[in-house]
Amino acid sequence: MAGAVTVHTNEEASKRPKHITESAPVKWLLIGIAVLFLALIVLLPLASVFVEAFKKGVGVYIDSITEPDALSALKLTLIVALIAVPVNTIFGVAAAWAISKFRFRGKNILITLIDLPFAVSPVISGLIYVLLFGAQGFLGPWLDERGIQIIFAVPGIVLATVFVTVPFVARELIPLMQAQGVQEEEAAASLGAKGWQIFWKVTLPNIKWGLLYGVILCNARAMGEFGAVSVVSGHIRGETNTLPLHIEILYNEYQFSASFAVASLLVMLAVVTLIVKSIVEWKSGQQKPVEKTV
Amino acid sequence: MLKKVTHFRSVVILLALVLVLAACGQGGNNSGNKETNKPANEGAATNAAATQEPAKEEPKPPVELLNVSYDPTRELYVAYNEAFSKHWKAETGQQVTIKQSHGGSGKQGRAVIDGLKADVVTLALGYDIDAIVEPGLINADWQSKFEHNSSPYTSTIVFLVRKGNPKGIKDWNDLIKDKVEVITPNPKTSGGARWNYLAAWGYALKQNGNDEAKAQEFVAELFKHVPVLDSGARGSTTTFVERGIGDVLLAWENEAFLSINELGPDKFEIVYPSLSILAEPPVAVVDKIVDDRGTREVAEAYLKYLYSEEGQEIAAKNYYRPISETVAAKYTEQFKALELLTIDKDFGGWKEAQTKHFADGGVFDKIYTPGS
Numbered sequence: 001m002a003g004a005v006t007v008h009t010n011e012e013a014s015k016r017p018k019h020i021t022e023s024a025p026v027k028w029l030l031i032g033i034a035v036l037f038l039a040l041i042v043l044l045p046l047a048s049v050f051v052e053a054f055k056k057g058v059g060v061y062i063d064s065i066t067e068p069d070a071l072s073a074l075k076l077t078l079i080v081a082l083i084a085v086p087v088n089t090i091f092g093v094a095a096a097w098a099i100s101k102f103r104f105r106g107k108n109i110l111i112t113l114i115d116l117p118f119a120v121s122p123v124i125s126g127l128i129y130v131l132l133f134g135a136q137g138f139l140g141p142w143l144d145e146r147g148i149q150i151i152f153a154v155p156g157i158v159l160a161t162v163f164v165t166v167p168f169v170a171r172e173l174i175p176l177m178q179a180q181g182v183q184e185e186e187a188a189a190s191l192g193a194k195g196w197q198i199f200w201k202v203t204l205p206n207i208k209w210g211l212l213y214g215v216i217l218c219n220a221r222a223m224g225e226f227g228a229v230s231v232v233s234g235h236i237r238g239e240t241n242t243l244p245l246h247i248e249i250l251y252n253e254y255q256f257s258a259s260f261a262v263a264s265l266l267v268m269l270a271v272v273t274l275i276v277k278s279i280v281e282w283k284s285g286q287q288k289p290v291e292k293t294v
Numbered sequence: 295m296l297k298k299v300t301h302f303r304s305v306v307i308l309l310a311l312v313l314v315l316a317a318c319g320q321g322g323n324n325s326g327n328k329e330t331n332k333p334a335n336e337g338a339a340t341n342a343a344a345t346q347e348p349a350k351e352e353p354k355p356p357v358e359l360l361n362v363s364y365d366p367t368r369e370l371y372v373a374y375n376e377a378f379s380k381h382w383k384a385e386t387g388q389q390v391t392i393k394q395s396h397g398g399s400g401k402q403g404r405a406v407i408d409g410l411k412a413d414v415v416t417l418a419l420g421y422d423i424d425a426i427v428e429p430g431l432i433n434a435d436w437q438s439k440f441e442h443n444s445s446p447y448t449s450t451i452v453f454l455v456r457k458g459n460p461k462g463i464k465d466w467n468d469l470i471k472d473k474v475e476v477i478t479p480n481p482k483t484s485g486g487a488r489w490n491y492l493a494a495w496g497y498a499l500k501q502n503g504n505d506e507a508k509a510q511e512f513v514a515e516l517f518k519h520v521p522v523l524d525s526g527a528r529g530s531t532t533t534f535v536e537r538g539i540g541d542v543l544l545a546w547e548n549e550a551f552l553s554i555n556e557l558g559p560d561k562f563e564i565v566y567p568s569l570s571i572l573a574e575p576p577v578a579v580v581d582k583i584v585d586d587r588g589t590r591e592v593a594e595a596y597l598k599y600l601y602s603e604e605g606q607e608i609a610a611k612n613y614y615r616p617i618s619e620t621v622a623a624k625y626t627e628q629f630k631a632l633e634l635l636t637i638d639k640d641f642g643g644w645k646e647a648q649t650k651h652f653a654d655g656g657v658f659d660k661i662y663t664p665g666s
Contacts, residue, residue: 135407135408135429136407136409140408144409149409151408151410152405152408234395234405235395236395237393237394237395252365252368252528252532254552254553254556
């Protein structure tokens with residue numbers, strides 16, 4: 001996900017003069033390889049999720065996704081996404097703004113820090129919170145005295161999810177805002193616009209597609225995160241299980257149809273996300289053929 | 295500019311629609327669920343009221359327990375929790391809900407130490423509960439709190455092989471034959487794996503007239519036949535059963551029965567070795583947490599009820615060997631009698647076994663080098 005590809009459906013590529021394009025067989029060979037590879041590696045396994053999910057009939061399918069533990073997992077997943085995504089959106093915009101519009105010392109360190117969650121393994125992302133907030137951790141005893149439960153409860157899951165999804169929005173916006181420069185904001189300021197006015201009327205309209213794109217990717221990861229959440233969850237059924245964890249539990253309990261049914265829910269959430277993403281790309285490509293790096 | 299705005303707006307509206315749909319779907323499911331649940335709840339309520347009239351006078355607020363358990367007890371506690379809730383409601387009129395958490399025994403113990411608020415722990419072996427004693431969460435005398443060393447059911451280690459036993463595995467020494475692949479979890483994280491390991495050790499000691507060096511050689515050879523070490527018993531079962539890796543799975547007896555039941559007797563069969571080990575998975579109340587939460591009474595009753603006729607019956611139905619003789623008598627066909635070593639007599643208790651074999655720098659560290 002980190003290296004998500006941005007497609008630019010500029011007509012230019014297909015309009016290139018004949019003598020500098022590859023011959024037809026090469027073109028079809030390449031397309032064929034790409035399609036075959038995706039079919040084998042991506043489509044086939046995804047399709048098998050749905051086949052398995054409906055193996056024992058629609059009744060079992062509906063039962064497994066409406067069962068209280070599954071619903072509570074769905075609810076928790078949505079709650080976590082609803083907190084993690086806005087938090088990271090606000091942070092991402094603020095960080096991107098700071099990095100692209102101001103000059104200050106340690107800017108590169110800040111960028112590196114934003115990238116850090118991509119670089120560390122999710123298990124570590126979970127363990128750092130256990131070390132920090134666990135009963136034997138630095139802050140554990142202090143929190144315990146006050147009856148605050150962070151690890152093995154919803155706050156821990158939210159924290160771990162926020163941690164792994166930090167880079168998405170910021171990473172999407174920084175190159176975009178750097179490319180746009182500060183001229184428009186300066187122009188607005190010289191015409192007497194105030195800070196917030198500049199943000200709402202100039203900056204936000206310029207970055208909105210990139211922002212939306214980052215939010216969508218961030219959301220996809222927030223709902224799908226397994227490793228980090230698994231470490232801090234405590235796996236209490238109906239309480240601290242998110243959808244990905246619930247799928248694993250069902251699978252381990254020989255309830256294959258049920259586990260694939262819940263998995264298909266997650267796949268559908270992902271498909272909706274991808275459709276929205278494509279629309280965003282298409283719309284933004286349509287109106288602004290500015291080259292965007294990811 | 296105007297066009298841009300409408301495009302953006304349409305996407306935002308679409309997003310909002312998706313969210314609303316998702317919320318509606320969930321709401322719909324919830325209400326549907328409530329409706330289906332209602333008659334059952336009412337039924338239970340009238341039932342309880344009928345059996346225990348005085349309970350009405352002082353309806354205690356509903357209470358919730360968290361049982362942190364190890365891997366293979368999932369099915370057992372689903373059944374037992376339901377039975378106990380009914381029993382408790384009839385007895386006291388109080389509604390009790392038991393939440394479950396499962397995983398490798400050592401890992402689960404670690405989670406409780408790190409702050410998972412378990413009212414009771416039901417783990418694979420005493421050592422993992424002793425570990426929770428150390429930070430002061432459980433009183434040191436936990437093992438004497440309930441009968442039978444606080445182990446309400448026992449189990450043993452058996453071999454699960456593929457149908458027809460193609461490699462002809464009958465006893466422990468068949469496991470180190472050429473080209474036999476053995477599946478067992480990691481003794482560092484899994485309780486079941488530690489029982490597996492000790493059973494093998496005990497067998498080798500006996501075969502070689504208590505020669506420890508020979509026993510170590512045997513166990514070292516055995517682990518050379520292990521292609522994958524999963525972290526918990528259920529993971530190993532899935533490796534063997536689902537992914538089709540290995541020729542024999544060293545498994546809890548209950549886990550072996552369960553996989554045969556769930557996945558078909560036409561695929562696997564159980565082999566009883568000449569000698570195995572008496573596994574006693576113990577239970578304990580987490581003293582500090584029940585005192586903080588005020589759940590001691592119900593938590594103790596919860597574990598005590600495991601020893602009741604009904605509790606024992608549920609254990610036996612889930613392929614745990616009951617300790618009640620009357621219940622055991624009913625299941626003699628299911629549980630084959632075999633020679634069993636015990637941890638206390640043959641290994642000097644868990645503390646000693648743990649330090650000698652599984653602690654850092656112990657025998658297991660010496661014999662097992664990953665990838666060899």
